[in-house]
Amino acid sequence: MKAYILINAGLGVVSDVLDDLRKINEIKSANSTAGPYDIIAFMESSDLSSLGDTIVQKIQKVPGVSKTLTCIIIE
Template identity: 25%
Template structure:
């Protein structure tokens, strides 16, 4: 069974559009939302293992130009 999570992304300045385009193409991204509030983007992501999820968030999403920080919530129950 796949592991699903929401990644809340804080983007620096006017990098939201470019970050959105880049994150959309990352493996495991099911949906991506541009939102109002304390975060700029919410990523709905899925991975086969926690290690794969860790790699997706730490090495891929956080390395996108303009991403300041992320907060991840793993989905426990659907």
């Protein structure tokens, strides 16, 4: 499964959050953005269950992450 994760981070911590996200094996890229979200990350996982586990157990636990929105790629 592939997905884009839109992430909001606390003030002044976007660089630190990016560094931590890039250490997660399932995340293939992570970039800061302008607009309603601070970061967009692209990730791959073997199935929906592992995708959810990565988001809840790894991405949302990164210090500074305040909100995530997952967009699963269907085609």
